[in-house]
Amino acid sequence: MTVQVKSGPWEREVFLAKLxxxxxxxxxxxxxxxxxxxxxxxxxxxxxxxxxxxFYYQKNIPIKDAAIISNCPIREVRRLWxxxxxxxxxxxxxxxxxxxWLKLADAVGLTHAELLNEVHVLPGVRFAVDAYVDFARxxxxxxxxxxxxxxxxxxxxxxxxxxxxxxxxTWIAPEGLEYFRSRIVQARVDSDQGLNLTMHYCDxxxxxxxxxRALAFKCDVLWAMLDAMFLAYGEGIEYAGRQLAxxxxxxxx
Amino acid sequence: MTVQVKSGPWEREVFLAKLxxxxxxxxxxxxxxxxxxxxxxxxxxxxxxxxxxxFYYQKNIPIKDAAIISNCPIREVRRLWxxxxxxxxxxxxxxxxxxxWLKLADAVGLTHAELLNEVHVLPGVRFAVDAYVDFARxxxxxxxxxxxxxxxxxxxxxxxxxxxxxxxxTWIAPEGLEYFRSRIVQARVDSDQGLNLTMHYCDxxxxxxxxxRALAFKCDVLWAMLDAMFLAYGEGIEYAGRQLAxxxxxxxx
Numbered sequence: 001m002t003v004q005v006k007s008g009p010w011e012r013e014v015f016l017a018k019l020x021x022x023x024x025x026x027x028x029x030x031x032x033x034x035x036x037x038x039x040x041x042x043x044x045x046x047x048x049x050x051x052x053x054x055f056y057y058q059k060n061i062p063i064k065d066a067a068i069i070s071n072c073p074i075r076e077v078r079r080l081w082x083x084x085x086x087x088x089x090x091x092x093x094x095x096x097x098x099x100x101w102l103k104l105a106d107a108v109g110l111t112h113a114e115l116l117n118e119v120h121v122l123p124g125v126r127f128a129v130d131a132y133v134d135f136a137r138x139x140x141x142x143x144x145x146x147x148x149x150x151x152x153x154x155x156x157x158x159x160x161x162x163x164x165x166x167x168x169x170t171w172i173a174p175e176g177l178e179y180f181r182s183r184i185v186q187a188r189v190d191s192d193q194g195l196n197l198t199m200h201y202c203d204x205x206x207x208x209x210x211x212x213r214a215l216a217f218k219c220d221v222l223w224a225m226l227d228a229m230f231l232a233y234g235e236g237i238e239y240a241g242r243q244l245a246x247x248x249x250x251x252x253x
Numbered sequence: 254m255t256v257q258v259k260s261g262p263w264e265r266e267v268f269l270a271k272l273x274x275x276x277x278x279x280x281x282x283x284x285x286x287x288x289x290x291x292x293x294x295x296x297x298x299x300x301x302x303x304x305x306x307x308f309y310y311q312k313n314i315p316i317k318d319a320a321i322i323s324n325c326p327i328r329e330v331r332r333l334w335x336x337x338x339x340x341x342x343x344x345x346x347x348x349x350x351x352x353x354w355l356k357l358a359d360a361v362g363l364t365h366a367e368l369l370n371e372v373h374v375l376p377g378v379r380f381a382v383d384a385y386v387d388f389a390r391x392x393x394x395x396x397x398x399x400x401x402x403x404x405x406x407x408x409x410x411x412x413x414x415x416x417x418x419x420x421x422x423t424w425i426a427p428e429g430l431e432y433f434r435s436r437i438v439q440a441r442v443d444s445d446q447g448l449n450l451t452m453h454y455c456d457x458x459x460x461x462x463x464x465x466r467a468l469a470f471k472c473d474v475l476w477a478m479l480d481a482m483f484l485a486y487g488e489g490i491e492y493a494g495r496q497l498a499x500x501x502x503x504x505x506x
Contacts, residue, residue, distance in 0.1 A: 123381075123470075123474070123476070124377055124380070124477045124481075126384075127377070127380035127381050127383075127384045127474075127477060128376070128380050130380075130384055130387070131380045131383055134383070134387065220376035221376070221380075223376065227481065228377075230484075231483075231484070239484065
């Protein structure tokens with residue numbers, strides 16, 4: 001007979017520290033594509049490739065959030081989560097985050113049709129984003145909420161990006177950058193909310209562990225998107241990224 | 254009012270030529286990771302990374318084929334397709350393609366636990382394989398069958414791989430290569446069958462077009478898997494691959 005040791009949940013501060021540690025090691029701010037973007041070294045075509053591919057992620061966010069709502073039996077949580085859908089879809093024609101991203105497309109010289117018809121979307125980007133939507137559709141909703149906590153790390157990256165665009169990519173009209181400006185504020189509000197819900201509903205050791213894995217998975221989604229863009233558009237970018245952490249194959253050969 | 258032009262289906266030979274043309278331009282035999290593998294230039298750790306990651310694809314094949322069967326209302330087709338599941342799962346303990354791949358793992362010095370517990374599976378590989386299983390689960394079954402037609406191009410690659418392993422990677426015991434030997438024969442049988450079913454059930458212009466897209470999608474799955482491995486394990490491999498075809502962003506900037 002084996003002795004079963006039951007673990008209680010971590011204290012709030014411990015759990016929070018573990019969530020933050022995942023961001024430190026896995027968030028895509030450290031990806032070479034982002035580092036080159038934020039130090040002003042991307043060419044216009046490389047930036048366009050990123051704008052077009054990242055749009056596939058943006059357009060799927062409300063679909064992902066509606067899936068979370070659809071899976072959640074708790075009305076208060078659904079109410080809290082609902083604004084995310086309209087934040088991206090807008091309340092009326094011409095509003096919302098997706099529309100703001102299309103203005104970024106205008107500013108870099110891509111047509112709306114190119115983005116909406118997904119003509120530049122790389123297979124690796126599509127697979128990663130689709131995996132994220134599938135996660136929200138099929139996993140317990142508190143874990144789908146936990147996977148959204150990359151928002152904890154987004155404002156710093158967004159701030160850095162905005163500064164980089166204003167300083168280095170002056171060929172992009174400032175009105176194209178509205179999405180980043182608005183998200184710096186909104187991501188803080190949203191991540192506070194997501195964090196409170198995660199703390200409240202991931203209240204066993206098992207769920208806390210699963211929440212950490214969900215956040216790591218989401219970091220992998222964002223990282224894999226940039227990997228695909230790096231391979232397709234990354235000429236001149238040196239790759240020496242986080243993937244070394246994956247190489248656990250070590251043998252005397 | 255617009256005039257609707259209805260197209261009839263392509264002749265068998267035309268459709269076949271179009272399917273083969275997709276293999277010529279998109280099959281992963283041209284990926285640098287494969288080119289380096291088949292010219293004997295991979296290190297033992299690079300080969301192990303490939304064996305461990307490709308196993309995630311192998312273990313999902315019977316799941317994918319069972320999904321096709323589960324979606325197909327035609328008993329004759331189901332009967333024809335069923336052996337694929339047992340080919341990989343085996344009829345009894347210790348048999349089948351997955352077991353043969355575990356013997357390859359033995360031969361390169363990976364443990365079964367490493368493969369079965371997915372410890373080396375890269376996110377990009379997981380996303381691509383999961384997209385393939387999802388395709389089989391959610392698309393019309395004749396298109397899922399069409400997506401399997403990468404088997405048309407597999408025997409040549411497998412033959413080349415077997416020769417390369419025997420010539421260059423002599424540290425791998427020959428009994429580890431049984432999977433490749435058996436697939437060279439079986440893939441020809443299976444692809445003939447898949448081709449006949451595709452010809453028969455993709456019998457409108459619309460379905461033929463969709464079958465071409467399904468095969469291209471499947472080529473992208475295989476290619477994206479190697480992209481992920483290239484980034485994780487590819488030190489010393491020069492990447493100058495097919496991805497250039499994706500760069501359709503071209504602007505006067």
